Amino acid sequence: MTTTTTSTMTLGGAINAGLRAALERDPKVVLMGEDIGQLGGVFRVTDGLWKDFGDQRVIDTPLAESGIVGTAIGMAMRGYRPVLEIQFDGFIFPAFNQITTQLAKLHYRTQGRIEVPVVIRVPFAGGIGAVEHHSESIEALFAHTAGLRLVSPATPSDAYDLIQQAIASPDPVLFLEPKARYWDKGEVDTQRVATQLAAADGASVATAEMSKARIAAPGTDVTLLAYGPSVRVALQSAQIAAEDGVSVEVIDLRSISPFDMDTVLESVSRTGRAVVVHEAPTAFGTGAELAARISEKAFYHLHAPVLRVGGFHMPYPGAKFEHDYLPTVDRILDAVDRVMAQ
Amino acid sequence: MAGTGPLSEDGLIRLLDHHGNRIPDATYDPYVAHLTMDDLRGYWRDMTLTRAFDLEATSLQRQGELGLWVPALGQEAAQIGSARATRDPDHIFPSYREHGVLWVKGVDLPQTMGMWRGMEHSSWDPRAHGVHTYTLVIGAHALHAVGYAQALDWDGHVASGNPDNDAAVVCYFGDGATSQGDVNESLVFAAVNNAPVVFFIQNNQFAISEPTTRQSKVPLAQRAQGVGIPGVRVDGNDVVAVHAVTQWALEHARSGAGPVLVEALTYRMGAHTTSDDPTRYRASADEQYWQERDPIARLETFLREAGELSQEFEDGVRAEAKDLGRRTREAVKGWQRGPVLSMFDHVYAEPHALVQEERAWYSRYESSFTDGGVK
Numbered sequence: 001m002t003t004t005t006t007s008t009m010t011l012g013g014a015i016n017a018g019l020r021a022a023l024e025r026d027p028k029v030v031l032m033g034e035d036i037g038q039l040g041g042v043f044r045v046t047d048g049l050w051k052d053f054g055d056q057r058v059i060d061t062p063l064a065e066s067g068i069v070g071t072a073i074g075m076a077m078r079g080y081r082p083v084l085e086i087q088f089d090g091f092i093f094p095a096f097n098q099i100t101t102q103l104a105k106l107h108y109r110t111q112g113r114i115e116v117p118v119v120i121r122v123p124f125a126g127g128i129g130a131v132e133h134h135s136e137s138i139e140a141l142f143a144h145t146a147g148l149r150l151v152s153p154a155t156p157s158d159a160y161d162l163i164q165q166a167i168a169s170p171d172p173v174l175f176l177e178p179k180a181r182y183w184d185k186g187e188v189d190t191q192r193v194a195t196q197l198a199a200a201d202g203a204s205v206a207t208a209e210m211s212k213a214r215i216a217a218p219g220t221d222v223t224l225l226a227y228g229p230s231v232r233v234a235l236q237s238a239q240i241a242a243e244d245g246v247s248v249e250v251i252d253l254r255s256i257s258p259f260d261m262d263t264v265l266e267s268v269s270r271t272g273r274a275v276v277v278h279e280a281p282t283a284f285g286t287g288a289e290l291a292a293r294i295s296e297k298a299f300y301h302l303h304a305p306v307l308r309v310g311g312f313h314m315p316y317p318g319a320k321f322e323h324d325y326l327p328t329v330d331r332i333l334d335a336v337d338r339v340m341a342q
Numbered sequence: 343m344a345g346t347g348p349l350s351e352d353g354l355i356r357l358l359d360h361h362g363n364r365i366p367d368a369t370y371d372p373y374v375a376h377l378t379m380d381d382l383r384g385y386w387r388d389m390t391l392t393r394a395f396d397l398e399a400t401s402l403q404r405q406g407e408l409g410l411w412v413p414a415l416g417q418e419a420a421q422i423g424s425a426r427a428t429r430d431p432d433h434i435f436p437s438y439r440e441h442g443v444l445w446v447k448g449v450d451l452p453q454t455m456g457m458w459r460g461m462e463h464s465s466w467d468p469r470a471h472g473v474h475t476y477t478l479v480i481g482a483h484a485l486h487a488v489g490y491a492q493a494l495d496w497d498g499h500v501a502s503g504n505p506d507n508d509a510a511v512v513c514y515f516g517d518g519a520t521s522q523g524d525v526n527e528s529l530v531f532a533a534v535n536n537a538p539v540v541f542f543i544q545n546n547q548f549a550i551s552e553p554t555t556r557q558s559k560v561p562l563a564q565r566a567q568g569v570g571i572p573g574v575r576v577d578g579n580d581v582v583a584v585h586a587v588t589q590w591a592l593e594h595a596r597s598g599a600g601p602v603l604v605e606a607l608t609y610r611m612g613a614h615t616t617s618d619d620p621t622r623y624r625a626s627a628d629e630q631y632w633q634e635r636d637p638i639a640r641l642e643t644f645l646r647e648a649g650e651l652s653q654e655f656e657d658g659v660r661a662e663a664k665d666l667g668r669r670t671r672e673a674v675k676g677w678q679r680g681p682v683l684s685m686f687d688h689v690y691a692e693p694h695a696l697v698q699e700e701r702a703w704y705s706r707y708e709s710s711f712t713d714g715g716v717k
Contacts, residue, residue, distance in 0.1 A: 056496070062534060067527035070485020071492065077468075078493035098524070101479045102486070109463040110475050112688035146689050146697070170691035207692040258695040 005191035012045050012182035014156035015121075017190070018163035019046065019083065023053050025197065026081060029167060032059045032068055033085030033121075042087055043123055043182055065095035069120065073102055076116040081167055089124040090133030096141075103172045104147030115170045119163075124152075125229045125279045126326055127180035129319040136316055137280030142174050143257045143289070150256035151210055152176035154231035156186035158214075158254060161193045165206035168197050173210075176256075178229035213260035215267070219249030222273040222336050225264060225290055227253040230277045230327060237332040246340060256286055264290065265298050272303040273339040277327045282310040304342030307335045348517070348554040348561050349547060354607060355587055356577040360635040362643030364582075373586040373593075379650045385426065385581050386645060387659045389418035389638045392442040394663035395451045398670045399441075399458070403616040407674050408458040412439045416579075416611030419637030420544045422446060423584030424512065424606070427592055430472065431499060431509035435487040438476040439544075440514050447473045451666065452673035461677050480515070481522030484541065487513035488528050491537035491601075500538050501598030510538035510595035512588070518549025520565060521557045529603070533569040538595035540588065541603045544578060546610035551623040563605035571601045578606030579637040609635070682708065 009017060022029045031046060031053075037060040040047035050058040061068050065086055072082035086092045092099075099120070106116050126135030143150050149171050153159035159177070166173035196205055216231055217238050226234040231252045238248035249267055253259060268274045274294055276287035287308035294306050309327040317325050346352055357365055357374065396414050403411040414421065421442030428434060428446075436443055445451055449466045456462040457476070464475030477483035491511040494500060499509040519525050520543060532539045543562050547554050554562070566573025572594070576587040584606055591602035609632035613620050620629075645651040686701040 062527070062530050064527045064530065066524055067485055067488075067531045070482065070524060070527070071489030071531050074486035074489025074491070075493045077474075077486065077490055078497065080493055080496075082489075094523070097479065098482060098485065102477075102482050106475075107691055108688045110468060110688075111462065111464070112691070113467050113469065114475075115691050149690070149694070171694075204692055211695065258697075261695065261699075 006187050006189050008185055009156045009160070009188045010182060011153065011156045011159045011178070011184045011186070012043060014160040014188050015045050015163050015177060016047060016049070017188070018160045019049060020052075021190070021194065022083070022164050022167045023049065023057055026167075028079055029081045029083060030057050030059060030075070031083050031085070032061050032072060034061060034063055034087050036060060036085050041085060043179065045121070045177070045182070046085065065091055066098050069095040069098040069103060069118070072118045073098065073106065073116055076118050077114055081117050081119075083119045083167055084121065086120060086122045088134045089122055089136040089138050092122060092138060099142065099148070100145045104145045107171070108147060116172050117167075117170050118172045119166045119175055120173070121163075121175045121177060123179040124176045125178050125180065126316060126322050127229060129322070131319070132316065135322065137278065137311065139176060139256050139278075140280055140285045143286055147172065148257060149173045149211070150176060151254060152178065152228035152256060153254065154178065154181065154216070154226075154228055154252050156184065157188050158252075160188045160190065162210050162254065164193045164197065165210035168203045169207040169210065170203055171207065176228055180229050181232065184232070211255045211258055211260060213251050213253045213255065213263040215249065215263070216252040217248070217250040219247040219271065221247045221271055222249070222275060222339055223264070223267040223271045224248055224250045224275050224277060224332070224336075225253060226250065226277040227256060229279060233327060233329060233332065234277050237329045237336065240329060241333060241336055246336060248336060259290065259293070261293060261297070264294065268294055268298050269301045272301050273342075274302075274306045275332065275335045275339060276306065276308045276310075277332055278310045279326055280311055281313050282308040283313045285310060304339040307339055309335045346560070348545070348558040349607070350561060351607075352561055353563070353575045354577050355574065355583050356580050357583040357586060358580045358640060358644055360579070360640050362640055362647055364644070370583065370586040370590065373589040374582055377582070377585070379645070379648070382582070382641065382645060383650065383655060385422050385585075386638065386641050386651070387662070388422040388426070388442065388445060389581065389641070390659050391663050391666055392418050392422065392445050393638060395445070395666050395670055396441055398667040399455065400612070400616060402671065402674050403458070408455065409460050411458055411616045412614070413612035414439050414441045416632065416637065417544055417546055417608050418442050419581035419641070420578035420584055420606040420608045423581040424542055424588040424604075427585055427588035428472070428512055431507065432472060432592065433490055433494070433509070433511050434473040435483045435490070435511065435513040436473060436476055437480075437483070437515050437519070438478050439516075443514065444471075444473060447471045449473065452670040455670065455674045456677060459674055459677055461679055481519040481525040484513050484515060484519070484525045484528035485531065487511045487539055488532045488535070488537050491532065491539040492535050494538055495536075500596060505596070508596035510540060510592050512540045512542055512592070514542050514544060516549065517543060517545040517547065517554045517557055517562060518552065520562050529565065529569045529571070529601075532601040533571050536598070536600040538598070539601040540591040540595055541601065542588070543603070543605045545605055545607050548610050548614065548624070550614040550618060561605065563603055566603035571603060573603040573605065575605045575607060578608030579635050579640060581637060581641055608637070611636070
């Protein structure tokens with residue numbers, strides 16, 4: 001195909017298109033979840049797939065998250081590539097045992113004899129005014145578990161590529177979908193990942209590619225580190241900072257496990273200042289990990305302590321409080337001011 | 343053993359009583375009609391060798407050579423009778439006490455000791471033997487069994503028209519596991535998907551110290567009714583009945599008729615593990631009662647009374663048992679730990695930057711010692 005391969009999609013639409021491409025590419029790909037069939041998922045991310053691929057490929061499961069993940073593991077043992085939807089972040093916990101003791105560890109526990117290429121899609125994080133258990137940022141709980149990979153797209157383009165790379169990877173992947181960004185629009189090149197996956201070593205290349213961070217906006221004074229829903233807020237903050245003469249580099253991490261520390265350290269070594277932004281509570285979080293590793297590896301480049309902007313040590317509050325709970329442009333700029341003052 | 347609770351004998355299928363008498367059963371006799379005396383002698387050999395291995399492993403743990411051991415003592419008939427009903431395309435998901443099942447599936451038992459000695463995790467290739475690695479998180483593997491069975495169906499291994507191609511999954515777990523959410527979800531997922539799974543409960547009457555009455559008010563096989571699949575109770579110390587029931591259940595599953603729940607009522611004659619002390623929670627009278635129902639002795643009596651257990655055969659098996667014990671001891675004592683950096687292997691299938699970084703650091707750290715560090 002040498003025709004035009006770029007089109008405009010929403011982030012949710014790009015995931016849908018990526019799932020469709022994966023279903024077409026590999027007959028072993030099956031989608032499973034609650035309400036993903038006729039309904040198309042509560043966010044309609046699987047819209048139309050049941051109709052086109054049938055209920056052998058797009059499967060409505062019983063309402064039991066552990067059962068979804070556990071049965072997917074058994075299917076993966078026979079060469080299938082299940083792509084699961086956990087309806088909301090706050091409902092993943094019944095499957096926590098299957099994900100952490102089984103899915104994450106089976107490759108290690110069987111000395112590499114069993115691969116479990118299961119992808120778990122999770123609409124995650126807040127910002128949509130939802131009721132409790134529907135806005136949670138769960139990444140640190142899973143990033144702490146060896147054996148899992150975690151990625152989170154911030155753009156339609158990355159959503160399209162990352163979902164297909166995650167499905168192609170032989171490792172289990174948590175695919176965290178920023179639900180507040182499902183309707184963000186952007187350009188998507190549908191050829192790039194197809195070419196990548198067509199190569200003989202496509203799965204290896206795909207795994208390596210999805211583990212890379214991206215410089216979303218170049219800058220020289222401060223490095224803002226973000227992923228998923230926080231990238232848009234970080235970019236807005238960078239624009240406003242620029243008006244005040246502060247040049248902010250925004251890195252979209254894309255991958256949370258592993259972090260692309262080469263890209264992070266290269267940037268921080270240039271700017272000498274780093275601020276991490278995420279919606280999850282900052283305590284014991286991914287920002288804490290980044291701050292620790294930056295201070296271990298780039299301490300003598302730093303002009304200021306690494307700061308974190310994120311949620312507080314509390315259950316996710318009621319929707320009318322979430323604007324105060326989530327990292328806003330103002331809170332990010334406050335952190336930028338503080339590192340610039342050093 | 344009276345009453346209707348989880349330890350009653352209500353509905354128990356039995357083809358060989360504990361005096362070694364054959365009890366006719368119109369329903370299940372056809373499923374063992376093919377068994378020859380050679381087969382039965384073979385089962386006696388399977389059980390005898392499994393027990394010899396098991397006792398050797400218990401000794402090795404007591405001598406400090408193993409971190410832990412989980413004896414299968416008393417459960418040999420439940421394991422051998424059921425595993426001998428499986429065949430190549432079938433796949434087995436064991437719990438962690440199914441040493442007899444591993445034996446039947448051709449896993450070299452001495453080579454399974456690495457896990458218990460702390461040298462490695464699972465030691466066999468699940469694909470090569472058709473038996474998954476042990477799962478210590480109680481009941482977690484039941485869901486894997488269902489998913490695997492669904493995939494067998496998708497791959498054309500159920501009701502294919504060619505009986506040799508048809509396959510099913512056997513999933514072993516204990517009475518305690520029946521309280522787990524994952525086991526209950528497994529029953530639901532298997533039932534609604536008509537998955538070819540035989541759930542095989544070894545009700546050995548204890549979840550460590552807790553009797554089955556702490557898990558259930560009814561015989562465990564009755565759980566099947568709630569999800570609309572057949573549930574069968576069998577005397578788990580009767581290798582012939584276990585074989586018959588499992589044979590029936592596997593044929594049911596392979597034919598596309600869906601999952602089956604089998605409850606084999608047996609008795610854990612030993613401790614839960616070598617860290618356990620059953621004298622704290624059970625009566626010696628009960629142990630004596632079950633001693634008289636020893637699964638190996640039962641078949642032995644039957645064969646002896648039928649004049650089918652020659653001294654020569656018996657001596658041969660005893661010599662094999664001794665040899666298996668010796669090989670087990672040698673394997674354990676001679677086990678060399680792999681290179682230290684091998685602990686970083688297989689965390690992921692594809693390279694992961696953090697694992698690579700930590701491995702490289704530990705390698706540098708080790709080599710910084712003048713003696714080259716730990717090997």
